[in-house]
Amino acid sequence: MADEKTTAKTSVLLEETRIFEAPRELAENSNVMKWMKEKGFTTEREMRLWCSANYIQFWGEMAKTYADWFEPYASILEWKPPYARWFVGGKCNVTHNCVDRHAQGAKKDKVAYIFVPEPVDQPTQKITYAMLEKEVNKFANGLKSLGVVKGDRVMLYMPMIPQLPIAMLAIAKIGAIHCIVFSGFSAGGLNSRIMDAEAKVVVTVDGFYTEDRLFILYTSGTTGKPKGIEHVHGGYCVGPAQTLHWVFDIKDSDVWWCTADIGWITGHSYIVYGPLTLGATSIMYEGSPDFPDLGRWYKIIQDNKVSVFYTAPTAVRMLMKAGDQWAKPYDVSSLRLLGSVGEPINPEAWMWYRNTFGAGKLPIMDTWWQTETGTFLVSPLPITPLKPGSATFPLPGFNVDILDEEANPVPLGSGGNIVSATPWPSMLRAFYKDTERYQKEYWSTYWEIRPGTYLAGDKAMKDKDGYFFIQGRIDDVLKIAGHRISNAEVESALVSHPKVAEAAVIGKPDEVKGEVIVAFVILRTGQVESEDLKKELAKHVRTVLGPVAYPETVLFVKDVPKTRSGKIMRRVIKAKALGKPTGDLSALANPEAVEAIPLI
Numbered sequence: 001m002a003d004e005k006t007t008a009k010t011s012v013l014l015e016e017t018r019i020f021e022a023p024r025e026l027a028e029n030s031n032v033m034k035w036m037k038e039k040g041f042t043t044e045r046e047m048r049l050w051c052s053a054n055y056i057q058f059w060g061e062m063a064k065t066y067a068d069w070f071e072p073y074a075s076i077l078e079w080k081p082p083y084a085r086w087f088v089g090g091k092c093n094v095t096h097n098c099v100d101r102h103a104q105g106a107k108k109d110k111v112a113y114i115f116v117p118e119p120v121d122q123p124t125q126k127i128t129y130a131m132l133e134k135e136v137n138k139f140a141n142g143l144k145s146l147g148v149v150k151g152d153r154v155m156l157y158m159p160m161i162p163q164l165p166i167a168m169l170a171i172a173k174i175g176a177i178h179c180i181v182f183s184g185f186s187a188g189g190l191n192s193r194i195m196d197a198e199a200k201v202v203v204t205v206d207g208f209y210t211e212d213r214l215f216i217l218y219t220s221g222t223t224g225k226p227k228g229i230e231h232v233h234g235g236y237c238v239g240p241a242q243t244l245h246w247v248f249d250i251k252d253s254d255v256w257w258c259t260a261d262i263g264w265i266t267g268h269s270y271i272v273y274g275p276l277t278l279g280a281t282s283i284m285y286e287g288s289p290d291f292p293d294l295g296r297w298y299k300i301i302q303d304n305k306v307s308v309f310y311t312a313p314t315a316v317r318m319l320m321k322a323g324d325q326w327a328k329p330y331d332v333s334s335l336r337l338l339g340s341v342g343e344p345i346n347p348e349a350w351m352w353y354r355n356t357f358g359a360g361k362l363p364i365m366d367t368w369w370q371t372e373t374g375t376f377l378v379s380p381l382p383i384t385p386l387k388p389g390s391a392t393f394p395l396p397g398f399n400v401d402i403l404d405e406e407a408n409p410v411p412l413g414s415g416g417n418i419v420s421a422t423p424w425p426s427m428l429r430a431f432y433k434d435t436e437r438y439q440k441e442y443w444s445t446y447w448e449i450r451p452g453t454y455l456a457g458d459k460a461m462k463d464k465d466g467y468f469f470i471q472g473r474i475d476d477v478l479k480i481a482g483h484r485i486s487n488a489e490v491e492s493a494l495v496s497h498p499k500v501a502e503a504a505v506i507g508k509p510d511e512v513k514g515e516v517i518v519a520f521v522i523l524r525t526g527q528v529e530s531e532d533l534k535k536e537l538a539k540h541v542r543t544v545l546g547p548v549a550y551p552e553t554v555l556f557v558k559d560v561p562k563t564r565s566g567k568i569m570r571r572v573i574k575a576k577a578l579g580k581p582t583g584d585l586s587a588l589a590n591p592e593a594v595e596a597i598p599l600i
């Protein structure tokens with residue numbers, strides 16, 4: 001039985017009415033449009049529906065398009081819920097697909113990575129596919145001479161330098177399993193993961209069957225034992241490349257920049273496996289966005305003629321907070337497509353991103369996915385009419401839906417739990433050494449009614465046109481006088497005020513209403529904190545969302561606690577504000593922000 005928290009409906013207070021059509025030329029020349037024309041589809045909707053209804057056939061075709069196979073697969077999918085095997089009997093190697101086939105072909109002198117070191121006086125370094133192949137082989141031989149063999153776990157604990165993808169690809173080449181620990185974690189964080197994975201070698205500064213393990217990645221949990229998510233070769237030869245090619249429309253001439261760290265799934269899929277499988281050119285930046293000043297990212301885009309740019313809402317809000325003057329000196333007109341990932345992007349931040357990076361016209365691909373999913377599941381395509389703050393629709397080949405507690409798809413205009421009704425190639429295969437938790441966390445909720453339904457753990461709603469709006473994690477929910485309200489929605493209402501840069505909202509227990517809303521607000525640079533402004537902000541939320549969402553308390557802070565991948569840690573804020581133990585803070589990027597949270 002699912003508990004009340006996972007299934008109750010969340011009220012939807014605000015409707016987004018703005019729609020932005022894709023620029024005609026971009027849409028007409030997009031990779032997805034080319035495929036649609038070949039197949040004879042006339043509308044995007046028809047295409048999405050057909051691919052999802054025929055997902056097995058669809059992924060069978062994609063597997064042939066995006067990957068080379070040493071031996072063809074005998075069947076596309078064997079699905080014994082909750083265990084999927086894709087491309088069964090097929091033999092492939094992700095390193096062959098990412099490196100060797102390009103290095104030995106027409107792309108040998110194409111740049112795979114433009115490495116930008118943090119210090120401004122150090123030159124950028126260009127690494128071609130041929131150079132990459134040489135380095136990967138050297139590293140693979142080194143690993144072999146250390147006795148590393150197929151199936152061994154190899155831990156990597158390295159910063160954003162080219163040696164990191166080289167090491168990953170070398171490990172994959174010899175059939176070992178890489179396990180990256182984000183280099184910002186403390187020694188304790190590293191140690192618990194090494195012990196869990198029983199790694200044979202820790203590194204610091206030839207074909208496999210489909211279901212052979214490629215990597216384990218630990219998700220950044222806040223408390224308790226981290227979850228080791230397992231992914232496999234075959235799925236990774238297909239999923240990241242296909243989704244990158246369709247969603248971000250990568251062409252041979254593009255310079256792609258995904259600002260994530262390789263230590264997160266975004267970096268695994270969209271700095272390493274996806275772009276390299278496509279033979280694309282990527283930026284890899286070692287440093288932080290504000291070094292030596294807040295113009296650094298704009299400068300990197302200008303200097304390297306970046307054409308497709310993918311970042312996180314937290315970074316967008318940080319740059320928005322700092323102001324457009326940092327962008328002004330730079331020419332970012334090389335950009336043609338933008339993207340966002342990691343948490344819901346507030347409509348206000350979405351508009352700012354589109355205006356500042358996108359000259360008021362570039363589409364933003366708001367991609368919804370997870371460490372577990374390996375690739376985007378819900379996302380616009382470059383042909384999709386966009387609504388600010390919406391990840392739009394399930395991608396072709398996926399059957400993502402929003403269900404109520406009885407496992408019925410929710411009607412348009414309401415919310416529920418986001419699920420996937422069918423498997424997909426890059427899905428997680430297991431939790432490392434914890435089968436029970438794998439079954440329980442993702443598959444148990446709807447098992448009796450719809451076995452094989454994957455529960456993502458997020459709430460979402462569909463608006464009247466069927467657009468998906470992600471509302472955050474299931475356990476991040478406010479309950480005010482019987483209404484369930486998404487924290488993210490109240491935060492968005494606050495950020496829509498011109499003086500606000502960022503906001504975190506929590507519920508404070510209240511005898512009458514169940515909970516009342518307390519908002520922690522970060523002002524934009526140059527704005528002055530005052531009691532009047534607090535009242536103005538509370539009133540603003542009431543105007544935007546209605547009286548039920550009225551924040552009882554508004555507090556100004558300089559920073560809110562976040563994970564290293566930029567997610568606001570509302571649970572930690574709540575514990576600190578209510579005087580409760582905050583638990584393990586090792587996943588936080590800025591533990592000092594916890595100290596500054598006042599008691600409420």
Ligand code: WT7
Nearest residue numbers: 266341342343344366367368369370371458470
């Ligand atoms: C969770 C997964 C996916 C790569 C980075 C994070 C949230 C992710 C979006 C989005 C709203 C989003 C969800 C999801 N999330 N993308 N576009 N809109 N929320 O990977 O650490 O595994 O986190 O991030 O809550 O479940 P992750």
